[in-house]
Amino acid sequence: MWPYFPELLERAVPRYTSYPTAADFHDGIGSTDMASALDAIAAGTLVSLYVHIPYCDKICWYCGCNTNAAGRSDRISTYLTALRHEVTAIAERLRNKAVISQIAFGGGSPNVLSLPDFQSLAQHVRKSFNSPDTALSVEIDPRGLNRDWVKMLGGLNTAKVSLGVQTFSPQIQQEIGRVQPVELVEQAVGWLRDAKVGSINFDLMYGLPGQTMADLSTTLGTAIGIDPDRIALFGYAHAPNLIARQRKIEASRLPCVSLRFSQAQLGYRKLVSSGYAPVGFDHFARPDDPLEVATRSGHLRRNFQGFTDDPAAVVIGIGATAISVFRDKILQNAKDSGRYRARIAADQFAAARGVIRNAEDCLRAAIIESLLCNGEAMIDGLPGRQLLLEKLEPFSRRGLVRLEANHMFLSADALPYARSIAACFDSHRQQESHRVSNAV
DSSP states (O other): OOOOOGGGGSSOBOOOSSSSOGGGOBSOOOHHHHHHHHHTOOTTOEEEEEEEEOEESSOOTTOOSSOEEOOSHHHHHHHHHHHHHHHHHHHHHHTTOSEEEEEEEEESOGGGSOHHHHHHHHHHHHHHTTOTTOOEEEEEOGGGOOHHHHHHHHHTTEEEEEEEEEOOOHHHHHHHTOOOOHHHHHHHHHHHHHTTOOEEEEEEEESOTTOOHHHHHHHHHHHHHHOOSEEEEEEOOOOTTTOGGGGGSOGGGSOOHHHHHHHHHHHHHHHHHTTOEEETTTEEEOTTSHHHHHHHHTOOEEETTEEEOOOOSEEEEESTTOEEEOSSEEEEEOSSHHHHHHHHHTTOOOEEEEEEOOHHHHHHHHHHHHHHHHSEEEOTTOSOHHHHHHHHHHHHHTTSEEEETTEEEEOGGGGGGHHHHHGGGOTTOOSOGGGSBOOO
C-alpha cells in the first residue's frame, strides 16, 4: 500500500504535539511567565483545560507519561489539595475572560481517584471557571474501573473517554507489564455505553516486544469487534535511557523498522476496511464521530493530547508536568509532584520549564500542524527557502510531496513519512535521537 523508503525513516523525529517540542524546553521559565500569559488572554478567547493526575494503581513498563504508583492515600490527598489551589488561582487570574471549550482529565489514570474525589474535583473546576455544562474528556484504566465510577461519568456529561488497551495479546501484555483480559475491556465499554458516555477511544500500540503481524491483526480484530468510536494506533517509543521503567522491556524483542512499517500499514488497511476513517497519521474514527467531522471540515487540531476536534488554540495545563500553550509561550509545570506542591503552597504558579515563541516559531508551528492535520500547508514567509527545498528534496524526488508556488501538498503515499517531512520545518530540531521517537 505504501512504498517503503527506509533511508527516509532512519532519523528519529518528534511526534510534534507542539512546536517547539518539549525536547526544546528550557529552565528559566517561572510563575511570572504564567501570570503574564493569563493576563494577555482576551475576553471571549476559547480555552481548553487539561488536568493532570500523575498516579496509577500499577505502573506499565512501556509508559512514557509522568506517573507514579498511587501508594499511600495521603499522597493523592495532598496532591489534590494543591491541584484545587492551582485551579482557583488560574481561574481568579482569568477573571472569567475565557470561554472553556473542554475539560480533559489525563494522567496517569484519573480513575485512580475515588468516586467522591474525582466528582468533587470536576465540579470544582467547572465552578471555578464558570463552566457548569462544559463537556469532560477522561482517560481511563479499565483495570481500576467499576460501574459506579462510570455512572458518575455519565452524570457529569462526559463526552469522551479514552481507554488504555495497547494489546489484547496475553504474552505481549506480560512483556509490557499490563495484563488486562479482553473481558475487562468489554465490560468497561458496556458500562460506558449504558451510562450514555459519548465517544469512546481505544489506545492501541504496534512495535511492542515480540509483537508479530498476526498478534497485531488479532488485537485489531478484537478491538473492531468491541466497536469503539475512535482508535489511536501508536508506535511504541523505546527510550530506556530517559524512562527507567522501560528498562524492564527486552530491547532485542522489539520489531525492526521494516516490521514497524508493515505493522503501521496493516493497522491502516484493517481499520479503514472496517469502516474507520483515517485521522492524521495515527488516529481513526467512525464517520459520525466528532473527530472525523472535524477532519472532513478542515478543523482538525493537534496538541499534547494528539489529534483533536477541540477548536481551542489556547490550552491551560493544570497539575504536575502539565503543559500550557499560548500564542507566544509554551509553559510546563514542575514535573516532580513535591516541587509542584511547594510552588503552589508558596502562592506561585507552577510553571518551571518551557519556551518563548517568536513570530517565526508561530509560523513554523502553524505549517507543521497543517501538514499533519490536513496534508497541506502554505509555506510563504519562511526564511531560508533554498535550505528548506534541499531538506524536502529526498521526499519530493520520491513523489511524497509537491510544491505549487507557496502551497505544499503531501501525497497519499506520504502518510508514514508525515512527521519526517514536518521535521524539515523544525529549526529547533535536536540531533540526539534519544530525545525523540521512531519515525514510524
